[in-house]
Amino acid sequence: MNPFSSSTRLRDMIRSIRACKTAAEERGVVRKECADIRASINENDPHDRHRNLAKLMFIHMLGYPTHFGQMECLKLIASPGFPEKRIGYLGLMLLLDERQEVLMLVTNSLKQDLNHTNQYVVGLALCALGNICSAEMARDLAPEVERLIQFRDPNIRKKAALCSTRIVRKVPDLAENFINAASSLLKEKHHGVLITGVQLCYELCTINDEALEFFRKKCTEGLIKTLRDITNSAYQPEYDVAGITDPFLHIRLLKLLRVLGHGDADASDLMTDILAQVATKTESNKNAGNAVLYECVETIMAIEDTSSLRVLAINILGRFLSNRDNNIRYVALNMLMKAIAFDDQAVQRHRVTILECVKDPDASIRKRALELVSLLVNENNVKQLTKELTDYLEISDEDFKEDLSAKICSIVEKFSPEKIWYIDQMLKVLSEAGKFVKDDVWHALIVVISNASELHGYTVRALYKAVLTYSEQETLVRVAIWCIGEYGDLLVNNVGMLGIEDPITVTECDAVDVVEDAITRHNSDMTTKAMALVALLKLSSRFPSISERIKDVILKQKGSLLLEMQQRAIEFNSIVERHKNIRWSSLVERMPVLDEATFNVRRAGSLPASVSTMAKPSVSIPNGVSAAPLVDLLDLGSDDILAAPSSSSGADFLQDLLGVDLGSSSAQSGATPAPKAGTDLLLDILSIGTPSPAQNSTSAIDLLSTADMNNNSSTALDTLSSSAPPHIATTASAGGMFDLLDGLSPSPSKEATNGPAYPPIVAYESSSLKIEFTFSKPSGNPQTTNVEATFINISPNTFTDFVFQAAVPKFLQLHLDPASSNTLPANGGKVTQNLRVTNSQHGKKSLVMRMRIGYKVNGKDVLEEGQINNFPRGL
C-alpha cells in the first residue's frame, strides 16, 4: 500500500517460505517475518497493518503462533475503509475463536458495521458474526440481525438468516424472536434467501416446539408448493446441477418437511404426493440426484406411516446398495440401519449383499456394514451370521480385527442359543483375535464356563488344543490356563466327554507344559504370569505325582523381577512343600461357581475407580470349612479390585482370592513370606496376616484392615493364630473367621479415641433420603479415614434393593464394606455402611466423593446422584 514501506510484500514472503528446503530454514524465515511484523505493530503505522495481517494469516496457516496480531484485526475492523475492514474481518475469523476474550472488544465495531450504509460492510459484519459469535455477542446483537432479515438487498437477507441460525444455536431462548422473520423468508423467490430461510426455519423447529407447531400449521403447504415448483421447473442454467434444478434447495426443503411431518399424520399426508414424485422422478445417475434421493428417503422414513412410500424408499436403498459407486453404497448402508426399525424383513433380504460389504476393502464401508449386520442379527440367523463373521476374522486386516471381534463377541453374548455354542464361538474369536479382546469379554467367558458344569471337561480340552496352536493370543492363553488350573484333572482323564469330541490323550506333564510355557514366555504380561502361578498351585494338588516338577517351575519365579511374583512364588512353594502334612486341599479346590448376575451388574456399572457393593448381608454358604470365608472373600476382594484403578476389573478376583494382588503389590505387606505353622499359612493365603503397623489399607483383601480397625476381632485373630495347632484349619478357625466377618462394623466409641475428632456431616439430603457421615481415624495412619455412613429414609415409602455406590478421584482409594441391610423401612428407617478412604495426598488435598444411590420404591427404580464436597478439612 505504502510505496515507502520497507517491509517485504506478502507475495515475496510466501515465495521465500516456499523456497525453504528444510523445516528449520522455514522456521528461520517465519521468525524473521514475525519479528518484522511485531516491530511494525509497535510502530503503529496504519499503512502496514493491512499487509501485516495478510502475512500473519499465512503464517498462522502454517501452524505458527500469531496471537500478537489479534489486536491488529480489531484496529483494522475499526478503520473506516472497506479494504481494511475486509481483511480485518477475515483475520478476526481466522486468528480468533469464540472463546477468546479479545472477541468481546469487537462487539461495538460489529454493531456499528451492522448499521453501516454500505451493504458490503454490513455483509462482512454479518459473516463474521455468523461464523464466530459467542453466546454473549449473540444476545447483544440479535436485534440488529433480526432487523436485517427484512433488509432490501437479498445478499444481506440471506446472510442475516444464517447469522440468526448461529444466534439461536448459541442462545435457544432467542428463538421466539425469529419465528416471524423466518416465516417471511419462505415466500422469497431468490434461491439464496430461500435456502437460508428454510435452514433457519429448520433450526428453529429443532430448538423450539412452538416454532415447530407454528411452521407446521402455517407453512407446510407453502413449502410443498415450493418444492413442487422447483421439481417441475424448466431448465435453469444458473441453478442446474447435473440436470437437477438446485439440489441444495431440494435437500433443504426435504429436510424441513421431515421435521414438520415427523409425529404429525396430517402434515405427513399432505406431503405424500410430492415425496412420491421426487422419489420416482429424480435422476439417479449423478451424485446430485442421488443426494436428493437420499434426503427424500430419509424424509419418507421419518414422517408418519405411509407404507406405500416406504416400499418405494426401501427399493431406492436396494438400488443404492447394488450401485458400483462406493459413496452410494456407503449411504445405503447408513440408511438401512434406520430402515430396520420399521421393515426388518425388507432389510434382511439384502443380508448377503451387506455381508459382502463387511469384507469390502474400504474401511468406512466395512464399519457401516458391520454396524448394520449387528442390527440384523436375531435368534434365527445368529449361527449363520456369526459363522460368516468368524470366518472372515481369520483373513481380515489386522486393524479391522479389533472392531470385528468386539462385534462378534457382543452378538454371541446377546443371542447365543446355548452355552456350548457360546463357548465355541468365543474360543474361535480368542484364537483369531485374542490380543484385541477386551478384558470384560474374557472375564465374562470365564464366568460362563464356571457356570456350565457339564461343559468343564469339553471346554478345558478345547482350550488346550487351541492354545497349542495360538499361543501368541494373550487372552486365549489366560482363559486356557485358568481352566487348566481349575479343571486340569478333567483334561487329563477325559472326563465328561461329549459325543462330538475326538478323544485326546493329554498327560499331566503336557498340561503343566502349557502353563509353564505361559509363565516363562518373555512377552507374557504380569496378569498372565500371575494367573499361571495360581494355576500351577492348583495343579500341584490335582496332579500329586508331578508336584515336584510343579514346585520347580514355581521356584523359578523366585527370581522374577516382579515383587509380587517373587513373593507368591515363595509362598506357593512352601505350600506345595508342606501340602502332605496339612489338609489343605480344600484351599485349592475348584472355585465356587461364579455368580453370573453379580458379574453382569458389575460389568454394566464398572466405572474406573468406582466401588459397587451389593448392599446385602454377606452370604455364607456352609458347604465346607474354608469355603464360606472364601466366598465372602471373593465378594470383598473383587470389590476392592474395582476400587484399585491399576487393576483391570472383575475376574481378577480369581487371583485375589489367593492374595496375588497385582494392583498394589508394593503396598501390600500383609502376608509374611515364611509361614511358621499350618494355620498361619492358611491365614496368610487368605491374607489375614497378623496385624502389623506397616499394613495399610491399600491391600486387596480387607479382612486385613478390618483387623486393623477393629480391635475386638484382631484380638480374636491373634489368639487364633498363636494358639491354634496346625491341624485346626477346621471349626475353630472357621468360627474365628465368621466372627471376623460378622464384626465388620467397628464400635464407634472405640473409633473416637483413635485420633482427632471430626464433626459429622450431612453428606446428602433429598426429599426422600438423608445421608450422614461420621468420621474417625485409625491410630498411626493419618492417611486413612473410616467413614460410617448412615442412610435415613425420610419418605413414607419403604426402599428396597438399596445400593450405595461411590467414586473418588485417583489420589484417593476407597473401600466399601457391605451395608447393614438393603432395605430401608419408611419414615426414618436406617441403614449403615462403612467406608474407608485412603488419601494419598493427605494434608494437601481434601476428600471429595461422587456417589450414586439406587433403590426401589413400590417396585420402581429410583436413582439419586450427588457429589460430596463438604468433608471436614484435614481428612
Place this chain on the structure above:
Amino acid sequence: MIHFVLLVSRQGKVRLTKWYSPYTQKERSKVIRELSGVILNRGPKLCNFVEWRGYKVVYKRYASLYFCMCIDAEDNELEVLEIIHHYVEILDRYFGSVCELDLIFHFHKAYYILDELLIAGELQESSKKTVARIISAQDQMVEAAKEEAGSISYIIAQTT
C-alpha cells in the same frame, strides 16, 4: 452443519482452514494432523467419507488438493460432496482454471469466496453467478480504494 473446512495438499501442507465450531489452536493442529494422516492414505477407489470422532469427514481430491469438510453424523454426505464441487467450480471460474499456486498466493481470495458460500457452517448461496457477482463488486471497491490511496494527491496529503 459443517464444523470445519480443510484444504490440504497431497504433501500434507495446509492450504486453507475454516472453523465454524470452536476449536483451540492446539486442537486445530491436532485435527489437521490426524485427518490428513487418514485421508491422504486412503486409496483412490474408496468412498469419500471417513468416520472420525463421531463426525463424518467428506473429502474430495481435485488435482493435488484435498478438500475436506467435517459434518455431523446424520448430515447428507452426498450433498456435502456437491457443496465441495460447487466451491471448486466457483474458484475455477474466479481464477480461471484454478491451480494450487493460485490458492497459495491468493489464499485470502479463497477465503473471501468461501465466506460468500458458507456462513455458520451452512450453505448460503446455490448460484455460482451470484457469488461471482458479489465477490467482484467487493474486489472493485478494494481496487477503487487502492487507486485513491495511490494517487499523488493522497500521498502528498499523507506526508505533509
